[in-house]
Amino acid sequence: MLDDLAIRVRQNIGLLTAILLFCILYLLYNLTHPKGFSSAVLVQNGNEIFALAMLAMAQTVPVLASGLDLSVGAVMTMVGCFASYLLAGAVGGTPLHLDIFGLQLGLGTFPGGTSGILLGLAACAVIGLIAGFVNGCIVVYGRIQPIIATLATGAVYIGIALFLRPTPGGKIDEDLNWALTNSLGDFAATVHIFNDGSATWFSPIAWIPVPFVLLVLIALLVWVPFRRSVLGRAVYAVGSAEGAAYMSGLPIARAKIAAFTLAGFFAGCGGLFLAIQTSSGNADIPQAGAYTLNSIASVVIGGTSLLGGTGSAIGSIFGAMILRVISFFFRIFDIAPLLQPLFEGLILLIAVSIGALGVLRVKNTLELFR
Amino acid sequence: MQDTVPTQSAFLTLAGISKRYAGVRALDGIEFACERGKIHAVLGENGAGKSTLIKIIAGVVQPDAGTMCLAGNQVSFATPSAANAAGVVCIFQELSLMPDLSVADNISIASPPRRFGLIDARAQRRRAEELLAEIGCEDVNPLMRVRDLPLSRRQVVEIAKALGKRPQLLILDEATSALTSADVEKVYAMLARLKAEGVAILYISHRMHEVEALADRASVFRNGRHIETFDKGARSTADIVQLMIGRDIAAQYPARPARKPMTPVLALENLSWEKHLDRISLSVGTGEIVGLGGLDGQGQKSLLLALFGVLRGVTGRIMIDAREARLGSPAAAKSAGVALVPEDRKTEGLMLPMSITDNLTIASLGAISTGPFVDRAKESTAVERSIARLQVKIGAPGDAVSTLSGGNQQKVVLAKWLMTEPRIILLNDPTRGIDVGTKQELYRLMRELADQGAAILFYSTDYDELIGCCDRVAIMYDGRIVRELEGDELTETNIIASSLNVHTETPATAGTAHA
Numbered sequence: 001m002l003d004d005l006a007i008r009v010r011q012n013i014g015l016l017t018a019i020l021l022f023c024i025l026y027l028l029y030n031l032t033h034p035k036g037f038s039s040a041v042l043v044q045n046g047n048e049i050f051a052l053a054m055l056a057m058a059q060t061v062p063v064l065a066s067g068l069d070l071s072v073g074a075v076m077t078m079v080g081c082f083a084s085y086l087l088a089g090a091v092g093g094t095p096l097h098l099d100i101f102g103l104q105l106g107l108g109t110f111p112g113g114t115s116g117i118l119l120g121l122a123a124c125a126v127i128g129l130i131a132g133f134v135n136g137c138i139v140v141y142g143r144i145q146p147i148i149a150t151l152a153t154g155a156v157y158i159g160i161a162l163f164l165r166p167t168p169g170g171k172i173d174e175d176l177n178w179a180l181t182n183s184l185g186d187f188a189a190t191v192h193i194f195n196d197g198s199a200t201w202f203s204p205i206a207w208i209p210v211p212f213v214l215l216v217l218i219a220l221l222v223w224v225p226f227r228r229s230v231l232g233r234a235v236y237a238v239g240s241a242e243g244a245a246y247m248s249g250l251p252i253a254r255a256k257i258a259a260f261t262l263a264g265f266f267a268g269c270g271g272l273f274l275a276i277q278t279s280s281g282n283a284d285i286p287q288a289g290a291y292t293l294n295s296i297a298s299v300v301i302g303g304t305s306l307l308g309g310t311g312s313a314i315g316s317i318f319g320a321m322i323l324r325v326i327s328f329f330f331r332i333f334d335i336a337p338l339l340q341p342l343f344e345g346l347i348l349l350i351a352v353s354i355g356a357l358g359v360l361r362v363k364n365t366l367e368l369f370r
Numbered sequence: 371m372q373d374t375v376p377t378q379s380a381f382l383t384l385a386g387i388s389k390r391y392a393g394v395r396a397l398d399g400i401e402f403a404c405e406r407g408k409i410h411a412v413l414g415e416n417g418a419g420k421s422t423l424i425k426i427i428a429g430v431v432q433p434d435a436g437t438m439c440l441a442g443n444q445v446s447f448a449t450p451s452a453a454n455a456a457g458v459v460c461i462f463q464e465l466s467l468m469p470d471l472s473v474a475d476n477i478s479i480a481s482p483p484r485r486f487g488l489i490d491a492r493a494q495r496r497r498a499e500e501l502l503a504e505i506g507c508e509d510v511n512p513l514m515r516v517r518d519l520p521l522s523r524r525q526v527v528e529i530a531k532a533l534g535k536r537p538q539l540l541i542l543d544e545a546t547s548a549l550t551s552a553d554v555e556k557v558y559a560m561l562a563r564l565k566a567e568g569v570a571i572l573y574i575s576h577r578m579h580e581v582e583a584l585a586d587r588a589s590v591f592r593n594g595r596h597i598e599t600f601d602k603g604a605r606s607t608a609d610i611v612q613l614m615i616g617r618d619i620a621a622q623y624p625a626r627p628a629r630k631p632m633t634p635v636l637a638l639e640n641l642s643w644e645k646h647l648d649r650i651s652l653s654v655g656t657g658e659i660v661g662l663g664g665l666d667g668q669g670q671k672s673l674l675l676a677l678f679g680v681l682r683g684v685t686g687r688i689m690i691d692a693r694e695a696r697l698g699s700p701a702a703a704k705s706a707g708v709a710l711v712p713e714d715r716k717t718e719g720l721m722l723p724m725s726i727t728d729n730l731t732i733a734s735l736g737a738i739s740t741g742p743f744v745d746r747a748k749e750s751t752a753v754e755r756s757i758a759r760l761q762v763k764i765g766a767p768g769d770a771v772s773t774l775s776g777g778n779q780q781k782v783v784l785a786k787w788l789m790t791e792p793r794i795i796l797l798n799d800p801t802r803g804i805d806v807g808t809k810q811e812l813y814r815l816m817r818e819l820a821d822q823g824a825a826i827l828f829y830s831t832d833y834d835e836l837i838g839c840c841d842r843v844a845i846m847y848d849g850r851i852v853r854e855l856e857g858d859e860l861t862e863t864n865i866i867a868s869s870l871n872v873h874t875e876t877p878a879t880a881g882t883a884h885a
Contacts, residue, residue, distance in 0.1 A: 228489045237468045239470070240468035240471055243466075245468060247430070247462065247466040248450075248479045250479065250480065305470075309471070363643070364675065364681055366675065
């Protein structure tokens with residue numbers, strides 16, 4: 001029905017605008033890039049986009065329940081530091097030990113090899129999940145505003161990261177690094193599937209960068225089912241009108257905890273990838289802060305209301321990609337690195353203002369406050 | 371149908387239910403019963419304990435004492451969902467919808483149809499369509515966001531949502547207050563059907579004619595006590611009003627002074643806005659109460675908003691004291707001497723968590739300030755004066771305004787504007803959901819203000835109120851004023867006829883009215 005389509009378009013106008021804007025910007029980028037439209041450029045961009053896209057998704061879920069999560073960058077950093085211990089992949093395993101005030105505590109050996117790496121990946125994801133769960137519990141049972149609660153836990157998570165990695169270091173399995181940060185063809189060759197990637201049916205898709213595939217998989221396997229679950233619906237309901245959600249008998253506490261837990265999981269995935277990409281763990285405090293701020297910016301550009309209730313993580317992914325593509329242009333136009341934050345800020349301001357242009361069309365000013 | 375009040379066939383029985391809020395007695399030893407297949411009206415002024423009673427039955431609050439039995443079994447509901455699970459469903463006065471979710475999402479919010487553990491969007495949509503069709507409101511598209519629906523349609527969705535829970539006991543708390551008259555008919559038909567199916571229905575309304583039309587039995591509450599339960603027809607309306615307020619009301623409406631020539635304070639010339647206002651010309655003189663009538667949603671609300679500077683792109687002229695006024699914002703309207711008591715007191719009229727004092731003085735801070743600072747002494751004098759003037763029943767002026775009953779909250783809204791000493795007062799259905807006693811106080815106050823020289827424009831959905839209060843009534847239809855009624859013309863028949871834009875006495879005066 002045409003009627004229904006019109007309603008859907010109107011309700012998703014933020015998302016559609018973000019997608020369109022990204023397509024235009026990325027097309028322009030490839031046109032101006034000397035090696036545009038090549039797999040190499042795509043792979044490089046995919047690697048640069050992935051972590052921020054994950055953080056943008058992470059930020060979306062609490063925002064939908066009308067609560068900001070200021071700890072996403074910290075969770076990312078902390079999980080990255082854990083990864084630099086758990087994903088070394090040494091054949092004999094990696095000995096783990098704690099060094100508390102000069103006291104040496106042996107924690108056994110973390111297994112190596114393929115099974116060890118898989119275990120390490122799972123462990124890192126679970127660490128992110130736990131960090132988010134803790135956030136959720138503090139917000140719900142401590143009855144503390146999300147912004148304050150996550151400001152505090154964020155500091156704790158950064159503290160743990162610093163404890164793990166006082167200086168950048170550690171090691172990530174080289175095959176893992178290679179497999180996840182290149183094209184599908186390289187992935188297949190590294191893990192020895194599909195005839196090492198030379199199967200005939202495989203070659204037409206061998207150029208696709210792995211991070212893009214991971215992004216799509218996570219969105220399809222985690223976000224889409226969540227959005228269509230009762231718990232996901234409850235997250236939107238809480239952000240829209242918490243009182244009404246309560247009166248409708250929805251599980252409000254569980255919805256909020258789920259929102260923060262899922263945020264922790266997404267942020268953990270971001271941290272995991274960043275560690276794999278850089279082959280090290282680094283408790284970089286400014287980087288954690290920058291990622292948190294950019295995640296909020298991505299959410300806004302992606303058409304999610306900071307008041308909660310409307311938007312989606314898919315929009316935020318496009319928001320993150322738009323932010324990144326803008327910074328790609330700096331490389332092309334050779335803008336001095338010191339000027340980049342200024343330009344980034346201005347462009348962000350313009351982008352957000354365009355989103356608010358609808359205000360001018362409102363004829364009943366009372367509607368601005370609803 | 372004069373049967374005695376039965377005890378064994380009762381579906382819901384309350385025995386000795388009491389509830390106190392912060393020392394204030396809200397309910398005191400309530401004995402109450404209602405049956406399947408009967409519509410049972412619950413009557414009482416605001417603060418009589420009706421809301422508390424409903425909240426206890428629906429599991430929103432817990433009683434301090436007493437027992438509740440459902441179909442013979444003792445029950446106690448810890449949450450609204452526990453009550454729902456037992457078949458007790460309540461349509462609350464404050465809508466329980468989530469504005470950013472779609473109609474279909476809202477209707478199935480508590481237990482959506484699922485496939486493979488995930489919400490089945492298609493089944494959910496069908497369910498919404500079926501339920502809306504059951505009430506006769508197929509025109510609501512289930513894909514629409516509730517935020518984009520007008521208040522009357524939201525209420526329809528609220529009813530569909532309650533219906534979807536297949537209630538055994540349905541409680542309607544002022545559920546028709548925002549409905550258009552056409553929808554009210556549909557809801558009546560739905561209630562009759564539910565009644566025939568054996569659902570027990572508790573019906574709370576301040577509209578006496580609704581209660582007369584619907585209820586099989588009525589219970590009157592006063593000051594937290596159950597006063598009397600009687601069958602339909604056993605008591606006259608006058609008796610019921612008497613029971614509710616416990617004192618005699620001689621004249622419901624204050625006497626109207628004789629009409630005398632007056633100077634117009636507010637004059638509108640060809641006011642138009644979007645599709646909602648069409649060349650409105652109207653004048654209101656000092657000391658005059660002019661009513662805005664007609665069916666709901668014919669532009670009356672937009673007209674009041676236009677006069678308060680809320681709407682953009684209004685064409686035509688607004689004259690105040692024969693000079694053209696430019697009302698670009700509510701702030702500009704305020705300084706031009708205009709005041710508006712808005713449609714929704716909870717969001718547009720009050721800042722609920724702020725104190726009564728803050729709410730009262732918020733529009734007139736300039737008058738009680740010295741330099742940039744609010745003068746506490748002036749503030750408390752001003753607050754005391756206006757609380758006394760409107761007889762607002764409060765605990766302390768520092769209490770949050772949300773602690774007041776609906777009628778008293780509305781008094782605070784009005785008192786806030788009276789502090790600005792307005793010359794033009796716009797009232798948007800100020801008596802919606804307010805008890806009889808407070809209504810009468812408001813009527814008296816309106817007349818008093820008019821006598822002191824204010825010009826009042828009064829929109830009401832209650833014809834009776836328009837006839838009783840107004841010197842003149844302008845009937846709107848499709849954004850136009852189709853007729854102005856005055857003196858002997860001001861009858862219910864004329865109002866209804868004009869509202870439907872059919873002419874009974876004076877033919878061929880369609881188009882803009884004589885200004």
